[in-house]
Structure formats: structure tokens, C-alpha cells
Amino acid sequence: MATITAPTPRGLPAVLRNRAVAKLALLVLAAAILVPLANARWASGSWPAALTVDVSEPLTTASTWIIDNRDSHPLFLYFFGHISNAVVVCVRAVYLVLLAAGWAGVTAAAALVAWRVTGLRLAAGTGVAFLACGFLGMWIPTMQTLALMVVAVLASVVVGALLGLASGLSDRMDRALRPVLDTMQVLPAYAYLLPVVLVFGMGVPAAVLATVVYAAPPMARLTALGLRGADKEVLEAVESLGATARQRLLTARIPLARKELLLGLNQTIMMALSMAVIASVIGAGGLGDRVYQALASVDVGAALTAGIPIVLLAVVLDRVTGAAGERLGDEPQPNGRARWVYALTGAVAVAVAGRLAGRLDWPDTWTLNFAGPVNRAVDWMTDHLYSGVPVIGGTADWAAHFTTWILDPLRDGLQWLPWWSVLLIVATLAWLIGTWRTALTAVLAMAAIGVLGVWQPSLDTLSQVLAAVAVTLVLGFATGVAAARSDRVERLLRPVLDVFQTMPQFVYLIPVVALFGVGRAPAAAAAVVYALPAVVRITTQGLRQVDPAAMESARSLGATPAQQLRQVQLPLARRALLLAVNQGVVLVLAVVIIGGLVGGGALGYEVVFGLAQGDLATGLVAGAAIVCLGLMLDRVTQPTERRAKKGA
């Protein structure tokens, strides 16, 4: 019979310390045996050629076969063809409905729905946002993006909810799905594009499917979380009244999870929008395509004209679904159903009126062209800020310094390190922070990159990620600390953070090119801007949630604000700070990859190249390397407590 000894809490720190030392000792031992062996066998700074597998040959064959057989092979005719067809039919149906409703009808419907779901203020905001899309001359692209979004979000929600249901109700499914979903969550959007393009070719079906694959995981995760997190006593009460399994699910478990379900819907919408924009690279059309086109001609004004509707859509959708979640549990308003009827009737009436008045299309004369002034402003900026600014130097000088003094040494250093030492570092970090499992995953992911033969570009990408993360964390922690200490700073920051966080990744690329030119520096800058809001927010929240009693006792002992911060707040907010690091890394990676479009080079460039040249082998290999890199970075920065908490 086994004896189980419970660890005493008092002994824990000592045990931990011992454990860390033990881990290190074990690693040193393993390294002492393996490294000389590996070094003798495959002595090379970079990943040894003997250990790579050339996959581009079979991948090229596969992609050629697919293109040649797409119109004849039964697999495509009877399976993928139907999927693709269904997507086209659905998107088209939604698009036609939106066009038939006319701009007035769509605006009215959106505003009225917002009114019913949330309240008057958001309804007004929604109306204004839609009208603004029209005034910017972006009505048709907005409707195209909206049509695509509606279909993609519905599909994501259905797929995600079903997966979530399976994983919420069955422990075995949960064990199988959770690591997959967790991993999908950290992958950059770009990695999803290639496989879909390979099968479906460029166009809307591929865009919708890539969006679904990208946006369904949060729905699935949150559904499962909601089902599992339901109040045990409520479920027991339901059980005690003799409910069948089905009654329990429909009347208790699902309604109890509705907050998580709505949050899942919210996240799915935001991710779908972000992806629908990125998917313009594979022919999604709509607003994203306008941004992409404008980006090609360095037309910052035009890019903004198309980018603003995206941001407006994002903010409106985020606020409405978010507010719906917050209003759960309030007392239902009297005659709520009647008001819904009023709202819908109103929308239909406006649409019909618009139709009768012959004003379905947005009138051309009502557009507001502000691309000109914006471009003049940008020109002024590039003229005056780009270089030669006295004392502080221009943005181009900063970019050059950043490249020469940070990015280059980092990249060269990483590439100079012998391959086995990179693996060793990864293993050490992951093991110290996590468990041997996370360490193993991280090392295997890193090794896979080598085997795929993209060791050098991956380390290049990695160096950009590390540099951008470092900048993000410095700025983010500083801002977070400031916001946590002053309510006014936080109030000022909040709307800015909100907007920045809802903005699709693509939009960040335009201004950075204007300011920092071309290369790895602008890619890193865009990544910093994208990741900063999340880091600031998590830091602020973490610091603010520090036990007030601990703060009070520190104050009562006469600690200065700096002491309070250093000795109480930061140690107590440790977990939040670690989470901020993790999030920062994941977000930075996503944008560094997209930075391939502005000269970031490395893996991002290879993905862009793969898409652009139809050379899917290169793209897929780079995509796989991105996946591995993302996996490795996530595992290396993921403290075990977080996993444990999620497992509850």
C-alpha cells in the first residue's frame, strides 16, 4: 500500500528551491553527456544539415497535384466543393440581404438592435459608426466585410459551441481538445492562411474557412469553461429535483454558462474581424482588401479611410456584445418582447422607405474624402520627424539605431550560438518556469524548426520577437505602474487601450512604414504598438488587485510609494506580470510575422513569399516553423500555476 505524504506548507519554499536546483543539476548532467556527443557528431553553429528533412519536394508535389485535380478529383467535387459552395451561397445571401436593406435599413437595424441589447447611448454610437462608414465612401466594402463576418462568426460559434459542449461534458474529450485549443489560441493568424489556400484556392471560401479555424477556438474554450465552471450546488439542486441529463443541460448548464458563452461570442467576433481583414491577402475582399491595396501604394490616407470602418465595426461589435454580457441577470424590462417588435418593425420600415425613395446605394455626393489632408499630415511627419530632428534624432535614426544596436547583435548572437545550446537554453527556461512536460514541448518545437530546415530565419524572427517584447515590457510595465497608481492616468488611458486592442493587426503596419521606413525595426515597432495595450491592461489590473490589506499594512509601517511598489505590489502581482509577459510574447509574434509585409524578413517574409508566389511549400514550411516558434515561446513563458488554474 502506498503511503502518501502531504507536503507541509511551511516546507514549501525550501522544497521549491531544492526543486529548481535539482532541475538545473539534472539539466547540467544531461547536457554534459549529450552536448559533447552532439557536438562531435554534428559540429556546426547552425542546425546541422544532417538533421534536416527536406519537405519542400513532397509539399510542392502535393500542391501541384491539388491544383491539377481541383476540378476533377471526387474529393474536391463531392466534399470540398460543397463546403466552398455553401460558403459562397451563404455569404452571397447575406450580402444580398444587406444590399437590399440599403444603407438606411442596415444602419437603422444595427442601431435598433444595439438599443434593445444595450441602451440608447450605444445605439446612437452604432448608428453614427455605420453612417461614418458611408461617409468615408466605404459602404460597399463594409457590407462585403460584414457579410463575410456574419457567415464566419455564425459558423465559428456553431463549431466552437459544439466542440465546447463535447469538451465541457466529456472529460476524455476535454483532455484531448484542451491542449489543441490552448495551442491554437497562441498561433499567429498568418499561420492559418496557407493550408486553407492550398485546398480552396484564393477567394472568399478560403477566407471564411481560415477565419472560422481562427475564431472558433475561443468559443470552444469558453463554452467548455462555462459548462465546467457552473456552480456545483446549483447542478446538485437540479439533480436533486430529478432532472434528466438533457433537462440538466438545457435548463441549467447552458443557461448557467451564458456569461462565458457571450464572452466567447465577443472574442469570436473580434478574432473573426481581425482575421477577415488579414484574409484579404488570400482574396477576402472588402475593407481588408482596401487597406491592403492602399498599403501597396504607401497611401496612408486611403489606408486610414478603409481602416477606420474596421475599427468602428470592431468597437461597435465589441461594445454591444460586451454590454449584453454585463446586463445579464438584470431584471428583465417590462414588455421587452414588444419593444423588440417595435425595433424590428422600425428597421423594416426604414429599409422599405429607403427602397421606395430609391436610395439603396450610398449617395456618391455624400462622401467625405479626407485622404488628402491625412497624407499631407503624413508627409509633414515624414519630412520633419523622419530624420534630422535636432537632439533626439529622427524616427529613421531611431530605427537605424534600434537595428544596429539591438536587432543585429541579438540576431547574430542567436545565430552564432551552437544549435544545441539554443535547445538547452529553451529547456532550462521552460523547465524552471513550468514542468518537464512544457520543457519537452518547447524543446521539441524548437528542434522541429531545425528539422524543417528553417533554423536561421526562425532565429532571425526570434530575435525580432525578443527585442520587441523587451521594449513592450519596459513601456508596458512603466505605463501599467503609472496607471495603477493614478486614477486619472487610468481614465485617460482606458479608451485609448480599448481602441488599440480592438484594432486589427493589419492597421498598425501603415503608420510605422511612414515613420520608420522599411526593415525589421518597423515590424518590431508595429508589434510593440499592438502588444502594448494588453500588457498595460494586465499589469494595471494585477497591481490594482493586490490585497488592500497588504498595502495598508505596508503604508502603516511607513513604506514610501517606491518601497510599496517594489516590496509589496510587484511581488504580489507576480502572476499577473507573468501573464503579461506571456500575452506580450504571443501578440508580438503575431505582428512580427505580418511584419514580413514591411520588410521584417525571416519567417514572415517566407510566408508572404509562399502566398505571393504560389510557392506553398516554402510558405507551409515557414508556417509550420511559426507554429513551432509560437508553441515554444508560449511554453517558455507560461508559468505552471496558470495551467493548474485552468485545469480546475
Place this chain on the structure above:
Amino acid sequence: MRLRTTAVVAAVSSLALLTGCGAADMTKQTSPFANAQGARTVTLSVQSWVGAQANVAVAQYLLEHELGYRVDTVQIDEVPAWDALSQGRVDAIMEDWGHPEEEQRYIKDKKTIVNGGDLGVTGHIGWFVPTYFAKEHPDVTDWKNLNKYADRMRTAESGGKGQLMDGSPSYVTNDKALVKNLGLDYQVVFAGSEAAQITQIKQFAKEKKPFLTYWYEPQWLFKKVPMTEVKLPAYKEGCDADPEKVACAYPHTPLQKYLNADFARNGGDAAALLKKFKWTTEDQNEVSLMIADQKLTPEEAAKKWVDSHESTWKAWLS
């Protein structure tokens, strides 16, 4: 239980009805945004460079204002555009720089794409240095002397070597092989997009810095930043056959238009216009310059050109 079965049967049968029973050929599915509300729609592929935007802008303007079509434009890179064209998700490519492999596959084998004739513009890719620098150092225009200037062309991105700036990954390029095979002390730096490349070139020009860049004609940027081509070993038929061993210049390519085969047959006036569309390098540059440098919208630029070149486009409509 029976309820569930019924629901499944209903769902499956409605899906079957919706998608049409039997085979579904996704290579015959058009864009969901095409031909909405009874409007005749033409979908044009826009490539990322401005010259291509100029072609499309003028074609779009004429299709919309002279023939009453609705025009959708989609930005797709060159090779994928062939695939999209073959599937009918795009009706026409207005400017193609030569893709023998795709021509073989789609025009000769599958017959889903047809050639739409010459665009009237001849394209040429090469290496360029700014003219202000070439005037100071005339010998830079011979590739043999490039190593002499490698130091001058250094940037933060290229490290210890000279920088040869390349543009969008979608462009045809042999530059990495060229640098290696010609033994040049240069590093190829990819700007990632033409936009990025132009921004960079303009910044260099403003400071009168020397630079070496991959570039092509026709290009409006020559009007803003005069550049001189560096002579590479002369192009001979087939010298670029093996991408690993290339050591010669890029060819001169008469640019082509390509149409989806179905569209070419049934596209009516629109197809006829696009087949006849043919203009000169100067025309294209004029429109490009308006778009890219004066920041006119493509539509405004096209309108300006159309208003002043009636004789040219009238011929396309007849």
C-alpha cells in the same frame, strides 16, 4: 430520438438542396460579391504595384462610366491571381510579366484562361542606382565595379555588406543567385512590399544617399527619382533557365493581359473592351504618377486621363 433523426434528415437534405446535389466544382464558383442586384459585375485583379493599379483604374472607369458595369477589384499577387482567374473568381488580369509555368497549365492544359493580347507596355527588370550618384561615379553602372562601392551602399539592415534592395516577394527575382554567382559583396534586403521599397528609395533620394535597388520599367518613380540602370551580363535566351545558376540580366517582356476563358466568351462589351485595352508606357506612367505621387484616388486619376485622351480609349470601345 425520432425528432433528432428528423432534424438531421432535414438538415442534410436542405444542405443538399442548397448546394445542388452531386458534384460541386469549386473551380467554377464565382465571387459571392459578383453580379449582386442584377448589376453586371466585372472583377479585376489588381497587383500590388502602381502600374497595375493604373491599368485597372482606367479599365474600371471606362467599364463603369461608359458601359455601365459594376467593377470589383481584388488585390491578389501574380501567381495566385492565375489560380483565381482560372476559377473565375477574377475575370481579368491586366498586366502580367510572364509566367511560363502557369501559361502551360491554365492556357494549354486546362483551357480555363485565354490570352487577352498585349497591354502595349514593355516591361524590364534591372538593378538601378540613383542618377545623381551615377553622374558622380560613372563606372558604377557596370556590375564589375559594384564591389568598389559596396561600402557606400551599406545600411543597418545589410550589415557589413552593401545593400541590394529588393521589393515585394511576389516579384520575379533572381537577385540572390545573381549576387552569389557574380561574386558581389552585397546583401539582398527584401523590403517586403513595393510600398515599403518606394518609401525607402524616396528617403534615400531626399538625402542624396547612394543606393542600389532592384527596380523595373515602366515605373512612375523614375520621374521623381531619376535612376540609371546598372549593366549586368547581357541576357541571352535561356540564360535564366536554371534559377540557381543565373548570371545574366533580366529580359525585356512585352506585358500581357489574360482573361478567364468563360468571361472572354460571354463577357460581352466588357470582355471586348478589356481585349482591346492597349496603351503606352507614357500613358501608364501618367496615371501611376497621379495615383502614387499626387495621391489622387485611382478613380480621380483615371478620370483625368480619360478626359484628356479620348482618342485613345474611343478605339477600345468600338
Place this chain on the structure above:
Amino acid sequence: MTTTTQNTTPETRKPPTAPVFSVEGLWKVFGPKAHRVPADPELTALAPAELRSRTGCTAAVRDVSFDVRKGEVFVVMGLSGSGKSTLVRCLTRLIEPTAGTIAIDGEDVRAMDKSRLRELRRHRAAMVFQHFGLLPHRTVLDNVAYGLEIQGVGKAERRQRAAEVVAKVGLEGMEHRRPGQLSGGQRQRVGLARALAVDPEVLLFDEPFSALDPLIRRDMQEEVVRLHREEGRTMVFITHDLNEALKLGDRIALMRDGAVVQLGTPEEIVGSPADDYVREFVRDVPREQVMTVRTAMRAASAGEQGNGPAVAPDATVSEAIEAVARAKAPARVVDEGRCVGVVDSEALLEVVAGTAKETV
């Protein structure tokens, strides 16, 4: 160990009838291979800590036996971790027992199949929970009607019946609020109403009032007393509060480490604790409010037969003190017009001081 000891004192409040619940040798063991524990005499003899270190198992309920009689309030009392909540969940198999038998009206609960068990939960035993277990997305009325909805009762009927119950627990006018808008006491009234709405044979209470403020708790206790008086429904009541147990219970089972250490009327528990643990437990109880004059009285001498105030035999000692103090003379204990004994101030003081001999 058997705790189904018949009361030795004459039971005056309730005549013994057939038990509603009959529990015999019940075990609930958590841990790996739990089933071997009740079967192995060597293991059953172990103390909890030892059992845990030997097998990794915890016995939440250890060999418990008792009957719940029709119409009585049966209280299971114990500190947290004593297994009382597990015990009550075993009764309707919300937690599956490891060994032993449970019968409801003579029917073996452990042998029931799924649908029969559902029937039991739907119609025969309803439970009230410590943290209420209400559905936050439903109104008060729909929460109360929930049990009926599960049984498949039509909407109009279940709402009407729910409305009646809502009125009975004093929540009129709040039918359309959500649980989140109610105070703790009101929420528990909803929980109570939900259990009552299905008109069960037995009500099971799992520490229903321990999350409430003291004043509200007293209100709710009185509410339960009132309901019991009006309807005479059988109740099984779990609590960790001794005063609550003494106040509500007709009989109390006192649990420690999963086992019942004493089972008896409040008076028996307070008056003659089975062991030191129970004695320690009831030490601070105001005995005069629990003990009846029956235990304090002595036989009446001839002279006392006709004099002094009269008290009933199940009157509490504190009531007798009041009577004695007012009359300044010993009180007669009168049962059905017949004087069965006398209590004087010394006897009463001995009860209060705890020096009276343990009589029961």
C-alpha cells in the same frame, strides 16, 4: 455500533410509526478502490488518519444506521467535516454510497434504476441547499416552478402552484425578481419554496441557514417550525449549529468523523451525553431551556399533591423556574389532570448548574 436505540423514556410527542427512511450500516468512502474499505474488518477498525495513510481513502460516512420516522424532524448534527452533508446526499444517491442499505418506505433506494431514482427525487424527497442552488437566470416564480417543470407539468398549472407556494413562504410580490436581487434570507425562502412546490414526502435540509445572518436565521428557523406544525411533513435537517439542532429536532444524530456518536432527543443529548465528546459539545447549552421538568421532578409527597402551580411534564425547566419563582413554592407536574411529580427550586437549580444526575 448501533444507534437505533429505542427511546427508553415514554415518548409523548409522537407515537412511533413505520420509518420513512431506514438506513442500515451505511458507508461512504472516497478514494482509490473505496469498496474494499467497508468490507475489510481490519480497515474499518482504523482511525481516520491511519486509514488515509494506509489506503489513501477517506471515510466520510462510517457505518451509520438510523430510522427517520414519519412526521418527525430528524436532525443530523456535527462539525464541518463530520460527514453529515455526505450522509444526507447519500439518502437520494446524489452521492453514491459505498456500502450499506437505505430504504424509503421499505423500498431499497440503492437497488433503484435510473428512472425509479428520478421518480424518488421528483416526488418523494426534495432538498434545500446551504447556498440555495437557485438558477440565476430565472425569476423567483420560475425557480419555484422548476421542479414541476422537470416533472413535465404544464406552464399554467406549474405557475399557479408555484405562486401558492411563494405566498406560503412569504414572498408575495417578488415573483418576478431574479435571485440576484434578493437578500440571503429571501433566497433561501425561494429554495424552500422550490422544495415544497413538488409536495415531497420528505424535506431534506443541508445546513440551509448557516449562510444567513443570525436574526434572519432565527426567522427562518421559526418558519420551518411553523411549516412543520402546519403540514407535519417529515424533515431531515443537517446543521452544525447545536442550538438550531436543539430547537428544531425531535431527534438528533450527533456525528463525528463520519460516525454517529449519539442519537436521541435533545433532552437525552443534553441530559446524558454518550461520551466526553458530546459532553464537551453540550457544555454551554442553557440546559434549562432543553431539559424538561420530567427529568427534574421527584415523586410528590402527599402534602404536595394539591398545592402549588401546575406545569406539564414536557415543559422546559426554565418555564418551571418561572412558575416556581412566581409562586415561591414547588410546582406540580400535571399530566392529563393527574399529578405525576413535583419540582422544587433545588431540583431546578441542580439542572441549571449541571449537577443533576444524568437520568436519561
